[in-house]
Amino acid sequence: MSETDGIVETVNLAAEEGRMGFYDRAKAEHLAPLWRVLHGLVTAEPKVTALPAHFGYSRIRPYLMEACELIGTEEAERRVLVLENPGLAGQSKITPSLFCGLQIILPGEIAPAHKHVASALRFIVEGSGAYSAIAGEKTMMEVGDFVITPSMTWHDHGNESDAPMVWIDGLDMHMVNLFSASFRENYPGAVHPTLKPEGATMAEVGYNMVPDGFRHESQTSPIFNYPYSRTRDALDRMARFREADVCHGFKLNYINPLTGASAMPTISTAMRLIPAGMVTESYRSTAATVFNLVEGRGRVRVGDETYTLEAKDIFVVPSWFPVVFESDADMVLFSYSDQVVQEKLDFFREMRGNA
Ligand code: GTQ
Secondary structure, three states: OOOOOOOOOOOOHHHHHHHHHHHHHHHHOOOOOHHHOHHHHOOOOOOOOOOOEEEOHHHHHHHHHHHHHHOOHHHHOOOEEEOOOHHHOOOOOOOOOOEEEEEEEOOOOEEEEEEEOOOEEEEEEEOEEEEEEEOOEEEEEEOOOEEEEOOOOOEEEEEOOOOOEEEEEEEOHHHHHHOOOOOEEEOOOOOOOOOOOOOHHHHHHOOOOOOOOOOOOOOOOOOOEEOHHHHHHHHHHHHHHOOOEOOOEEEEEOEOOOOOOEOOOOOEEEEEEEOOOOEOOOEEEOOOEEEEEEEEEEEEEEOOEEEEEOOOOEEEEOOOOOEEEEEEEEEEEEEEEOHHHHHHOOOOOEEEOOO
């Protein structure tokens, strides 16, 4: 990409020679001619720098185990291997707006308490019996659970089981940093004191009822663990009487039960079931999306790439890349994306089929 790739097509290139002196003098005042860059800034179609990518869990897992031998959670604060988009190397980005990491925590370890403006989601990939403590309430985590750490909320993680626990960390930190709005604090002590018994929040807001006078100021859902057992059950029952969407199969979006809005204000989250034998119609949208295959087997086509998927694999569909799923055995896929932000800002766009 050269400096003038964005030059407006009507600009007379021969005449530009005579304007160079002006451009140089303007530059000294930190002024630049828009007509030399405009069409690189306001493009006719999305200029996508991220690439499709597939992270096979069986290939990655040994690196997570090796990291455990090399560094502890106290020293690292969070023992995470960042999944980097090959088109965005060195930026800790899975897409321009989203972070994706795999965090591993061994029996007896604690990831110390801290809080930050960035919101985080955990999606459990391996193990059981580790907990996340969020604002003083613990939740035990199982494979397929979707757990939320809202903005500026104290959180620590611990593993009380006898096996390693691995989860996906999805964060919106790159959105926060785009606006130079990041703050972080470490808690004085490894763990935050317990303020509520386990299951308290689920009792308050998890049964389509709320305590009289219940108040919740945050835009993030008060529910911070959406257990897989319930999600899976809902998908199963839905698949018995609804038609599958030709592009998405059976797709359920995670919502804030108090408002019906996205469970997190900055990250859209969903779980879908693509029944065995289904080949979806091509779909593309401006929402860059990270997927994790929870169960099942099949393939996904992202642009010109085809990936064979095994359970626990992660893959990325960048903005505006067409995606097609081919399911061999009932595929259950978790996804997170920046769709909700684009919708709020009125620029989300999607295209179904090859239209
Ligand atoms: O668990 O708080 O992967 O703050 C990156 C930043 C995890 C966390 C990450 C974080 C966390």
